[in-house]
Amino acid sequence: MGIAPLRMIIPACQLDSRSHHVLLTTMYYPMFDPMYLLMLSPALLLAMWAQFRIRSTYATASQVPARMSGSAAAREILDAEGLRDVRIEMIPGQLSDHYDPRAKVLRLSPEVYQGRSAAAVGIAAHEAGHALQDAHGYALMTVRNLAVPLANFGSGIGMWMLIIGMMIGMTGLAWIGLILFAGTAVFQIVNLPVEFNASSRAKYQLEALGIVGSQESPYIRKVLSAAALTYVAATLQAILQVLYFAMRLMGQSDRDR
Ligand SMILES: [Zn+2]
Numbered sequence: 001m002g003i004a005p006l007r008m009i010i011p012a013c014q015l016d017s018r019s020h021h022v023l024l025t026t027m028y029y030p031m032f033d034p035m036y037l038l039m040l041s042p043a044l045l046l047a048m049w050a051q052f053r054i055r056s057t058y059a060t061a062s063q064v065p066a067r068m069s070g071s072a073a074a075r076e077i078l079d080a081e082g083l084r085d086v087r088i089e090m091i092p093g094q095l096s097d098h099y100d101p102r103a104k105v106l107r108l109s110p111e112v113y114q115g116r117s118a119a120a121v122g123i124a125a126h127e128a129g130h131a132l133q134d135a136h137g138y139a140l141m142t143v144r145n146l147a148v149p150l151a152n153f154g155s156g157i158g159m160w161m162l163i164i165g166m167m168i169g170m171t172g173l174a175w176i177g178l179i180l181f182a183g184t185a186v187f188q189i190v191n192l193p194v195e196f197n198a199s200s201r202a203k204y205q206l207e208a209l210g211i212v213g214s215q216e217s218p219y220i221r222k223v224l225s226a227a228a229l230t231y232v233a234a235t236l237q238a239i240l241q242v243l244y245f246a247m248r249l250m251g252q253s254d255r256d257r
Contacts, residue, residue: 057222073128118212
């Protein structure tokens with residue numbers, strides 16, 4: 001559940017690509033190091049738990065009927081805030097929902113767009129929450145958007161500089177790579193409050209506008225809390241990766257002396 005066009009490189013909201021990201025960055029590291037898995041294990045275990053939580057809460061909340069579809073709920077929230085110019089489109093995939101701040105379009109997966117369930121309404125409202133952040137000039141969202149190119153650069157070029165530097169023993173190059181790579185952690189840290197805020201806006205609007213009642217609310221809260229957990233896991237993963245490589249490089253620098 002996120003904000004486009006960075007999904008390709010940095011999974012923002014898209015929960016499935018987030019787990020790919022964990023695998024990809026794990027694979028990036030050329031030599032198998034048990035220390036890497038050991039250090040990253042809290043983040044990996046939390047990510048697995050979060051994936052399990054999102055799937056189970058989503059499945060349960062999909063069975064809870066709502067008064068309207070996800071797209072209708074998002075439309076009501078947007079219109080209530082005077083955001084009639086923000087369009088809502090359907091895109092393929094599951095949990096591929098996101099808000100695109102450049103195009104001012106809310107893109108919802110078929111299940112969320114058409115589904116008349118607590119799960120659909122909750123996720124659609126979360127994405128509408130991102131549109132409200134954008135419209136109200138929510139400062140952290142602006143910072144987050146500025147951190148996107150930093151993170152993309154860091155996870156691409158930075159990671160390669162780090163790996164090549166380590167492989168050929170050029171510690172200086174590896175350190176520069178790591179500093180660039182740390183941009184991914186900065187992004188995740190800034191992203192965290194943005195995601196929490198979108199969910200709290202969603203819960204508030206759904207209740208204030210009477211879209212959901214006390215029947216559906218607890219299910220929506222569970223889905224959004226599970227989603228929040230995936231962002232916490234991604235943040236922890238990014239921080240631990242930076243720490244791991246910093247440890248490795250410090251060890252390498254000692255040996256070079
Ligand atoms: Zn989001």
